[in-house]
Amino acid sequence: MLRYLLYKEINEEKWNDCVSASTERIVYAFSWYLNTVCMRWDAVVEEQEGRYVSVFPLPLGRRWGQLGVLQPYFTQQLGLFTTKNTKHKNIEAYFELIPDRCKSIYLQLNTENSKVIADVEKYDQAERVTFHLDLKPKYEDLLNSYRNRHKLNKAKRASLQIKPLDNINPLVSIFKATKGKELREVKEKHYRLLARLYAILKQQNAAELLQAVDHEENTLAAALFIVQPEKIIFLFSGSSEEGRKAAAMTLILDHVISRYAGSNRVLDFEGSMVPSVAKFYANFGAAPVAYVSLSKQHKPWYLKWKEAISIS
Template sequence: MNLYFSRTLKPWCLMLRYLLHQEINEEKWNDCVAASAEHIIYGYAWYLNAVCRNWDAVVEEQDGVYVSVFPLPLGRRWGQLGVLQPYFTQQLGLFTTVSSAFKNIQDYLALIPDKYKNVYLQLNTGNTNALNIEIQTVSLSERVTYHLDLRPTYKDLLKNYRNRHKLHKAQRSGLEIKPLKNIKPLVSIFKATKGRELSEMKEKHYRMLAGLYEVLQKHNAAELLQVVNSMAQPVAAALFIVQPGKVIFLFSASSEEGRKSAAMTLLLDHVIRKYANANVIFDFEGSMVPSVAKFYANFGATPVPYVSLTKQHKPWYLKWKDAISTS
């Protein structure tokens, strides 16, 4: 039994268990995520396996069925093992069903073993109103993603665009949207542009993205598109996740020519047009960067908050310093 668990929760809370990765029943896990109120594709075991070398979890089980799950992806920061948000995974957090008895995230955090000194997680949008954190070492920060409700007709959605001049420019540029069967062109464009600015993006992350794309394909959840110019050269590309009720703008890139010709505006408009008049939310996946957020808002998307959670271990000598400080 986890000692931290036994001293933190009351005896009637024993339905919550910390499970090592090898102890998790992935079929039960996936059934729980699929039935959860917070259902989002990042939470499935097969998705987590694609973006994490290892992950544990806190699980609420009733009569052999998982009714709540809280994934804990493991990674290293500065050489120290901790619970860290994986790449290509905007939101995780708590997934609950109608049978869940424990919906306070603090109960799940209490079961994280002491050996994981640092915790950084981005919770899902459904967790925002379920937060009741009273642990002094936990800090919360609000983040936003941008959602566009695609139930209206395309004609009505178009009325809310604030970038129609860019769309018209792209439409006059001789650009064409085509499916992309291989993710390499997308990665190549990204490496030559935004990737140069992101020192934290390593080759292992591009390999992870390629592997994730293959996994998404197996689950019929990937849509990979490119924009080509009049010479059939790709100038922009994007990977979208398609799940029931939601399309997620996961990863994209535009060349210099693509930016000048507003190729990404044309591509996003294409996807919005395709899924318009359906019970679908288009999730732009952010951003906290004002210029990017404005770009998404120009399609009529609205900000939706979610929370990032940080729990940092403070060494004993810093605690002692704080205790005696008079300044």
């Protein structure tokens, strides 16, 4: 039987055991991750003989002043997580238990959900794409699959070095000075959230923070990776203007690929829907993998009225 559980009713040990055993296992769904990126989250859970056998996290937030189920920052995919004992595999059954008080809904399901999802009534569906690189082959074979080697050669000619970074502030500073200026929706609260998330990932031995430095030890680029037994996620990165010219991010990614080559892992580049970024990831030999977003928007009467006035 499926049940809607408030956060205070969720047994986190049972929850994490279910996520660990799930076919769709991904770091974003563990309770410690959700506790960090969400102000609050509830869930729909299937329980059998005292164990959770499927879970569907519902991160809660507010849009236009109304409560909704909304995808958190730094969390590309959630959705349904099932085990071999799951009886309820119809995603619509989980959505039906979302309370009516949640007026707006926007959720990005995981890539495994995308293989079985059918039309979910009342929700708009859109396909999104991430890029995966299988790291099982040895590094020489992965290197040969690169579609554009000149950037890597450029970075090597610049004599850049890859070093660990134990503080996320340099990465945040680089991002603020470059891409952050273009993204007005990214605010100080999001940078604070990233710092908290990095601290939690370190506690879980799941963070790898790397930098590319020049001969004067200046940080030209930095990137945060989430390292899990089955997957490495390219979570957040920043590159200075000098770093872009020297292809510093290419060198960081190549370092990660060479380090984990031959392992039973996948490098998840976390996107992108932007063609130029997608091409950059594809140049490493990564392949596009689809996932689906589901949304239902409810605007309060006063916003509908305002829009009607503006177009009349």
